[in-house]
Amino acid sequence: MVRRSYVLSGVLIKRDHRTPLTIDVKDLGRSPGSMRTLEEQVPAPSDLGVPLIGVKEGSPVELDLRLESVHEGILVSGTADVLIEGECGRCLDPLAYDQRVTVQELFFYPEHVSAAEGDDEEQRRVEHDEIDLEPVLRDAVVTALPFQPVCREDCQGLCSECGIRLDDEPGHHHEVLDPRWAALANLQGQTGKTD
Numbered sequence: 001m002v003r004r005s006y007v008l009s010g011v012l013i014k015r016d017h018r019t020p021l022t023i024d025v026k027d028l029g030r031s032p033g034s035m036r037t038l039e040e041q042v043p044a045p046s047d048l049g050v051p052l053i054g055v056k057e058g059s060p061v062e063l064d065l066r067l068e069s070v071h072e073g074i075l076v077s078g079t080a081d082v083l084i085e086g087e088c089g090r091c092l093d094p095l096a097y098d099q100r101v102t103v104q105e106l107f108f109y110p111e112h113v114s115a116a117e118g119d120d121e122e123q124r125r126v127e128h129d130e131i132d133l134e135p136v137l138r139d140a141v142v143t144a145l146p147f148q149p150v151c152r153e154d155c156q157g158l159c160s161e162c163g164i165r166l167d168d169e170p171g172h173h174h175e176v177l178d179p180r181w182a183a184l185a186n187l188q189g190q191t192g193k194t195d
Helices: 134-144 179-194
Strands: 003-008 011-016 022-024 035-043 053-055 060-069 073-087 094-108 130-132
Touching: 053 134, 073 134, 094 134, 130 134
Parallel strands: none
Antiparallel strands: 003 011, 022 130, 035 060, 053 073, 060 073, 073 094
16 A cells, blocks of 8 residues: 655644545544644545536645544544536536535544444544545535536526527527417418418
């Protein structure tokens, strides 16, 4: 296993090269009250978004976190700055903007997992003196994304008949006949020919 080392706030941190969001917390020990900060830029993991919008894999994620040892485990709190990219849900124009998300999660020590309330599968754990921030970051980013991303609130979108941008041609419309009246339209065409 290839490992990198970083010095942050005077503390030596070992990092697994394959998972940049896995943080070694051995230096915090099990001493409630011990704390350190983590300010680092890491590459974004895959699947950090939804089909129309999200964070591109490998793009920089700026972490500004505080790791605190508490009785039950390690409390991680702070922010992550990401670049959101995607397309408008109405006109399909590209979108890109910076987003700051709040991160707060308690990673339980193994002996405190069963005592904690809630679904056992949803609880984050300290495993082998490491915590994995990837699922926490994914939860924070995906829940902050807009349900229906738009380039602007008054975007008209595309014509459902021909696909033209309605913002480019504001008066654009199509003559749509109700199929129930189609027989009468044919009848009107026949009467016009006899005259």
